[in-house]
Amino acid sequence: MPKNELVKAAHQAQQAAYAPYSNYRVGAALRTKAGKVYLGANIENAAYPDSICAERVAVFTAIMQGERDFDSIAVVTRDGGSPCGSCRQVLAEFALQATVLLANEAGEILQESTVNELLPGAFLPSNLDVKP
16 A cells, blocks of 8 residues: 555545544555555543543554554644654554654655654563563
8 A cells, every 4th residue: 555545545544533622633554564544533521531542542443453563654633743652652662663653634654663763762572571
């Protein structure tokens, strides 16, 4: 799947966001190395800490389906916003070298990097001396 198609999928996911408090709708499309795509949208809650980001919805959905190998994620916001620290940490757990595409609602890719570049020095399973 080309980059622009992954961004389109993230834009589609953005439409399902529930963001009545911030009005900052986020969509994510996470692609496995086998080419399967998992979508996520942010879901807010009046008790703000109970909200969840689009990136983590996509990752957790994929993990629940037995996926572990990811090559890229597209994130769409109105202005190409970057994943929060919690999302970066979750992505690092499963996809440290994955490509991260940050795009706006017009589909323009504003930044392309890797999870490792977004979170240098990530805390990883190897820090705990375990192998997941």
